[in-house]
Amino acid sequence: MAQAIRLHQMSPLKASCQQCSLSNLCLPLAVEENDLERLEDIVQQGRIFNRGEHIFDQSTPFRSCFAVKSGSIKTSIITEGGDEQVTGFYMPGELVGLDSMSSEHYACTAKALERTSVCEFPVDKLEELTGKLPELQHHMYHLMSQEIQNSHQLAMLLSKNTAEERIAALLLSLSSRFRRRRMSPTNFSLPMARNDIANFLGLAVETVSRVFTRFQNQGIIRAKGREVELLDVEALQMVTRDFARQGCQQ
Amino acid sequence: MAQAIRLHQMSPLKASCQQCSLSNLCLPLAVEENDLERLEDIVQQGRIFNRGEHIFDQSTPFRSCFAVKSGSIKTSIITEGGDEQVTGFYMPGELVGLDSMSSEHYACTAKALERTSVCEFPVDKLEELTGKLPELQHHMYHLMSQEIQNSHQLAMLLSKNTAEERIAALLLSLSSRFRRRRMSPTNFSLPMARNDIANFLGLAVETVSRVFTRFQNQGIIRAKGREVELLDVEALQMVTRDFARQGCQQ
DNA sequence: ACAGCAGCCTGATATGGATCAACCCGGATG
DNA sequence: CATCCGGGTTGATCCATATCAGGCTGCTGT
Numbered sequence: 001m002a003q004a005i006r007l008h009q010m011s012p013l014k015a016s017c018q019q020c021s022l023s024n025l026c027l028p029l030a031v032e033e034n035d036l037e038r039l040e041d042i043v044q045q046g047r048i049f050n051r052g053e054h055i056f057d058q059s060t061p062f063r064s065c066f067a068v069k070s071g072s073i074k075t076s077i078i079t080e081g082g083d084e085q086v087t088g089f090y091m092p093g094e095l096v097g098l099d100s101m102s103s104e105h106y107a108c109t110a111k112a113l114e115r116t117s118v119c120e121f122p123v124d125k126l127e128e129l130t131g132k133l134p135e136l137q138h139h140m141y142h143l144m145s146q147e148i149q150n151s152h153q154l155a156m157l158l159s160k161n162t163a164e165e166r167i168a169a170l171l172l173s174l175s176s177r178f179r180r181r182r183m184s185p186t187n188f189s190l191p192m193a194r195n196d197i198a199n200f201l202g203l204a205v206e207t208v209s210r211v212f213t214r215f216q217n218q219g220i221i222r223a224k225g226r227e228v229e230l231l232d233v234e235a236l237q238m239v240t241r242d243f244a245r246q247g248c249q250q
Numbered sequence: 251m252a253q254a255i256r257l258h259q260m261s262p263l264k265a266s267c268q269q270c271s272l273s274n275l276c277l278p279l280a281v282e283e284n285d286l287e288r289l290e291d292i293v294q295q296g297r298i299f300n301r302g303e304h305i306f307d308q309s310t311p312f313r314s315c316f317a318v319k320s321g322s323i324k325t326s327i328i329t330e331g332g333d334e335q336v337t338g339f340y341m342p343g344e345l346v347g348l349d350s351m352s353s354e355h356y357a358c359t360a361k362a363l364e365r366t367s368v369c370e371f372p373v374d375k376l377e378e379l380t381g382k383l384p385e386l387q388h389h390m391y392h393l394m395s396q397e398i399q400n401s402h403q404l405a406m407l408l409s410k411n412t413a414e415e416r417i418a419a420l421l422l423s424l425s426s427r428f429r430r431r432r433m434s435p436t437n438f439s440l441p442m443a444r445n446d447i448a449n450f451l452g453l454a455v456e457t458v459s460r461v462f463t464r465f466q467n468q469g470i471i472r473a474k475g476r477e478v479e480l481l482d483v484e485a486l487q488m489v490t491r492d493f494a495r496q497g498c499q500q
Numbered sequence: 501a502c503a504g505c506a507g508c509c510t511g512a513t514a515t516g517g518a519t520c521a522a523c524c525c526g527g528a529t530g
Numbered sequence: 531c532a533t534c535c536g537g538g539t540t541g542a543t544c545c546a547t548a549t550c551a552g553g554c555t556g557c558t559g560t
Contacts, residue, residue, distance in 0.1 A: 080491075081491075085402075085405070099395055101391045107399050128384075131381060131382075137380065145348060145350065146352045158409045160333065160335060194537070202409025206540080413547070443507065445508095456549080462508095
């Protein structure tokens with residue numbers, strides 16, 4: 001019976017959050033073993049996007065949030081003038097679309113940076129479910145709040161920090177997100193182009209390039225194209241903190 | 251009976267959201283007439299803070315969100331180094347603390363910019379209630395999402411716009427928030443010091459000062475200390491949009 | 501009435517990063 | 531195999547805004 005229901009309302013791509021290696025990062029994190037099935041019932045799993053394809057853009061009516069399953073996504077706001085501001089990069093286990101929950105249409109454009117698969121959470125069903133599962137509701141608040149904090153952090157970086165500090169901060173953020181996924185935190189390949197980094201951090205591409213080579217010359221990193229190796233994490237942390245130090249040091 | 255319960259669990263400051271002039275901006279917006287009472291039951295109303303007093307800071311354990319009832323609040327993140335980054339200004343009807351819902355302690359410090367009264371929403375009770383009132387839950391998601399968007403907007407302003415554009419945008423934002431409260435959108439007094447504006451917009455105080463006088467010389471505004479009059483709103487809008495124009499114009 | 505001080509304004513100078521211009525590399529394309 | 535093209539790097543120059551320095555105004559407390 002339950003079988004039959006699922007079959008007719010869902011695509012053949014029935015989700016199995018239980019077996020997903022990311023369940024400890026993603027929404028399932030919040031729910032009890034026996035409630036997991038209810039989450040699975042509303043999730044549509046396994047849509048694949050090729051590099052450069054849009055998951056949604058600012059003209060798409062807002063219906064769903066998306067969890068990255070593999071690959072990576074860049075979100076950006078495109079102004080009327082065609083100007084772009086990259087607002088975030090999303091890696092496996094992270095949830096995209098939370099900024100749109102107050103709008104008819106998505107508040108940003110989401111683009112796959114590489115071949116990427118996502119799980120789709122229709123918000124009407126999600127809201128219904130969070131109404132029933134307090135843990136899940138709590139987790140949603142948690143995630144959204146986190147998103148606000150991230151964005152404040154970005155604003156801070158943009159308004160107070162030098163080019164070097166911004167890039168160091170980005171590298172460290174990526175590093176810790178790779179670690180979370182049990183991948184090497186010192187040896188990874190950037191999913192995004194220099195251009196996107198520049199845009200995200202409010203810099204010119206040329207500046208990003210220069211800082212990369214400067215860091216390389218100082219022996220802090222090794223970088224060849226998108227391949228990056230963090231040779232001296234401590235030094236990177238110093239860079240990001242130095243600006244904070246000056247304030248109180250004397 | 252209901253009376254008795256309320257009496258023992260609440261301070262004498264029983265909220266009356268029904269009579270609040272801000273109920274059409276604040277959380278009550280979301281709930282039905284007959285559910286309003288349940289919201290009132292959890293709200294603690296009428297705490298007053300004098301200019302400069304902290305509503306909370308980053309060492310305060312996170313318990314509650316606060317709605318501004320009168321006055322205004324500035325939130326900022328203070329780094330270990332003592333550096334401050336102003337993350338927002340909150341006026342009557344707006345909710346403070348959403349960025350902290352993922353933390354043990356508040357993610358920022360909230361300070362009254364003038365004599366300010368707030369309504370307090372303990373989050374444990376609030377979450378419980380939103381679990382029962384889908385409309386209220388939806389409204390919470392809405393508010394948090396809005397907060398993310400605002401912050402992205404700020405990031406955009408900080409990374410792409412000139413000093414003039416940033417200040418024009420702030421003035422317009424304040425203007426529309428005064429209008430929402432049915433106050434003059436062209437003739438108001440800034441609740442915050444130049445210093446806070448500068449910090450918020452990632453500028454030096456001197457630059458803010460200069461832009462104010464420049465705008466004044468161009469006949470766009472009239473400003474004397476914190477008293478501001480917007481003489482030419484169109485012109486201000488032009489300033490904020492100009493940068494977007496260039497992108498597509500040719 | 502006075503000193504002290506915070507907030508604000510103005511001018512002169514310095515600078516980090518944008519901008520402009522050129523070149524290089526590697527992979528796709530015919 | 532030659533060509534092309536997007537992405538990345540490097541160098542030279544310029545500019546918006548920070549920074550430094552000084553002065554003004556209007557409180558606040560004595």
